Amino acid sequence: MSEEANMPLWEVFIRPRVGLHHKHVGSLHAADSTMALQAARDVYTRREEGDSIWVVASKDIYASDPSQAAENFDPASDKVYRHPSFYDIPDEVGHM
Amino acid sequence: MSITIRNALLHSVVQIADDHLILGHRLSEWCGHAPMLEEDLSMPNMALDLIGTARTLYSYAAELEGKNRTEDDFAYLRTDREYQNCLLVERPNTDFAHTMLKQLYFSAFMKPFWDAMHHSSDATLQALSHKAVKEIAYHIRHSGEWVVRLGDGTDESSARMSAAVSALHPYTDELFETDAQRLHCIEQGVLPELGEIKLQWSQTIDTVFTQAKLHRPNIGFPQTGGRQGLHTEDFGMLLAQLQYLPRSYPGATW
Amino acid sequence: MYSQGLIGADSNIVEDQAFLDAFQQRIDAEEKIEPNDPMPQAYRNTLIRMIGQHAHSEIVGMLPEGNWITRAPSLRRKVALLAKVQDEGGHGLYLYSAAETLGVSREQMTEELLSGKAKYSSIFNYPTPSWADIGTIGWLVDGAAIMNQVPLCRCSYGPYARAMIRVCKEESFHQRQGYELVKTLCEGTAEQKAMAQDSLNRWWWPSLMMFGPSDTDSQHSDQSMKWKIKRFTNDALRQKFVDATIPQAELIGLHVPDKDLKWNENKNDGKGGYDFGEIDWDEFWRVVKGHGLMNKDRIKARKKAWDDGAWVREAAQAFAKKNVAA
Numbered sequence A: 001m002s003e004e005a006n007m008p009l010w011e012v013f014i015r016p017r018v019g020l021h022h023k024h025v026g027s028l029h030a031a032d033s034t035m036a037l038q039a040a041r042d043v044y045t046r047r048e049e050g051d052s053i054w055v056v057a058s059k060d061i062y063a064s065d066p067s068q069a070a071e072n073f074d075p076a077s078d079k080v081y082r083h084p085s086f087y088d089i090p091d092e093v094g095h096m
Numbered sequence B: 001m002s003i004t005i006r007n008a009l010l011h012s013v014v015q016i017a018d019d020h021l022i023l024g025h026r027l028s029e030w031c032g033h034a035p036m037l038e039e040d041l042s043m044p045n046m047a048l049d050l051i052g053t054a055r056t057l058y059s060y061a062a063e064l065e066g067k068n069r070t071e072d073d074f075a076y077l078r079t080d081r082e083y084q085n086c087l088l089v090e091r092p093n094t095d096f097a098h099t100m101l102k103q104l105y106f107s108a109f110m111k112p113f114w115d116a117m118h119h120s121s122d123a124t125l126q127a128l129s130h131k132a133v134k135e136i137a138y139h140i141r142h143s144g145e146w147v148v149r150l151g152d153g154t155d156e157s158s159a160r161m162s163a164a165v166s167a168l169h170p171y172t173d174e175l176f177e178t179d180a181q182r183l184h185c186i187e188q189g190v191l192p193e194l195g196e197i198k199l200q201w202s203q204t205i206d207t208v209f210t211q212a213k214l215h216r217p218n219i220g221f222p223q224t225g226g227r228q229g230l231h232t233e234d235f236g237m238l239l240a241q242l243q244y245l246p247r248s249y250p251g252a253t254w
Numbered sequence C: 001m002y003s004q005g006l007i008g009a010d011s012n013i014v015e016d017q018a019f020l021d022a023f024q025q026r027i028d029a030e031e032k033i034e035p036n037d038p039m040p041q042a043y044r045n046t047l048i049r050m051i052g053q054h055a056h057s058e059i060v061g062m063l064p065e066g067n068w069i070t071r072a073p074s075l076r077r078k079v080a081l082l083a084k085v086q087d088e089g090g091h092g093l094y095l096y097s098a099a100e101t102l103g104v105s106r107e108q109m110t111e112e113l114l115s116g117k118a119k120y121s122s123i124f125n126y127p128t129p130s131w132a133d134i135g136t137i138g139w140l141v142d143g144a145a146i147m148n149q150v151p152l153c154r155c156s157y158g159p160y161a162r163a164m165i166r167v168c169k170e171e172s173f174h175q176r177q178g179y180e181l182v183k184t185l186c187e188g189t190a191e192q193k194a195m196a197q198d199s200l201n202r203w204w205w206p207s208l209m210m211f212g213p214s215d216t217d218s219q220h221s222d223q224s225m226k227w228k229i230k231r232f233t234n235d236a237l238r239q240k241f242v243d244a245t246i247p248q249a250e251l252i253g254l255h256v257p258d259k260d261l262k263w264n265e266n267k268n269d270g271k272g273g274y275d276f277g278e279i280d281w282d283e284f285w286r287v288v289k290g291h292g293l294m295n296k297d298r299i300k301a302r303k304k305a306w307d308d309g310a311w312v313r314e315a316a317q318a319f320a321k322k323n324v325a326a
Helices: A033-044 A066-078 B003-028 B037-065 B071-076 B096-117 B123-151 B155-171 B180-187 B194-212 B233-242 B244-248 C017-028 C041-066 C075-100 C106-115 C132-152 C158-186 C190-209 C221-226 C234-251 C281-291 C295-308 C310-325
Strands: A009-015 A023-029 A052-057 C262-264 C273-275
Touching (some): A023 A033, A023 B037, A023 C158, A033 B123, B003 B037, B003 B071, B003 B096, B003 B180, B037 B096, B037 C075, B071 B244, B071 C075, B096 B123, B096 B194, B123 B194, B123 C310, B155 C310, B233 B244, C041 C106, C041 C295, C075 C158, C106 C295, C132 C190, C158 C190, C234 C273, C281 C295
């Protein structure tokens, strides 16, 4: 079966309530974005899981390569001076 | 509430409840057999909305009647002659085109109906209208999007959609039918005038049909009778299934 | 270029011992494996088979219960059953999605189900001739499923574990509605109680079979445990199910159809548990191999839904294509 024959896959993001981020919850199939949004509503919000939905065509998502994870993310680990606890402040100053 | 208006209201509430239960029942027949898995979730969602509204209405009918009957007595222990749903909602599912069109026809009617019911003089129905209108607005969107896609999809889907229009359109007149008791409710401000609702229904159907490249036929010979308890043969089979257990085991609790 | 974000793209991993050891180390450290991570082909295949079977079971499982949606005896039962069967569809969908992250499409999986190549839980090849079966399925079949599924929430493969967390959360009402339904029958007329007992008689043994072959005969268990795809053996879960279910049956006055059933205080490290009779493995394998009462009807129903729906799916895609072009 060719890729063409398959109904496109969409990634679904739900915002639990205003003030929060949309969060990835899963995926589904739909022919277009309108139907994907409706399917997302029917599949992923049956129990009041959210108040806003994003759908993104799965083919449009680009991801970092796990084999590059070390070079991508490890260099941040020794930059302790980016964190407030790195700096000594007299106790008398109080909260800063 | 006067006895006349109470009886007229009871009569009308049961009719509206019957519409919702029967359409919900038909939709529920799809569960597990839908054209795609996503739709196996969408159709039950709509069915649950409709059956939920039917339950509220039957309970209200029982209260109006004051004879200690329950929602289930109304659903399970009335004969086909006592059921007063419009014929549209009882028509068999046939295929996905018929099912979505039936849903659109009904929802396009109920949306302005519930909108208008926000001003009903009946507190129970007014409260219900605020919940029901949101549900039905989504049903219009869902069935409407499908009618557009099927109408303007492939040659086959377009032919099936046109066949559904020919088959179901004659049943739409009955949505706007009134009888003496309904008229009494309208006069009392309990139920809305149907003129404005019909206009809005037509607008919704025209908008969707234009996008779907569908032709809206003239109704030469409208099909009616459901409100008088005169149903199509398929309805007997539907009730036989629906009522099988309570009829087979009278008095049992489930 | 490294594109396609969430679908496990296949790579050209050399599965030498160093690679396999490093993978096992991640598993042993309770690290989750995510779609794009390198993984042994056998791990991928095991998951595709397992998640696919699980998804198919949910989808085929809609049929025996769906059989009673139009005949539910009260409106309250009707909405509960409809919502439950709808949930099963949702669970199938979540699981297909999880499997798709491993590089297999839903269409492929569906074709394998319809051709008979892929398996699903044999329990759904038994018929539901009575309303009591709806209760019994919720109580026993969902009960057994929960036993199986709760440990899967900690499965080493991230997307499967996350799907299972969602499934388990939603399933919590399924078993309760089933038990409540059976309990209501037991408190009803003599005919209703007989209906409940008859149903338990038919479903008890097939429910025990749901945990799969005995550990000594299970071909997939060892490696799956090592990879932390599975966390408990078939027999351990079966024992847990029996111990949990017997008191529930007694409470509503139902008799479990097993003459060898008896309390053994030495079981479960001295905490006690039930000894139970031997499962009829010939029947188990007969149904697994396609000769249960409903095997053919189930696949026929799924195939009909799929074939009858083809024109709808094609229309949706044709419309989408036209409107992107426009």
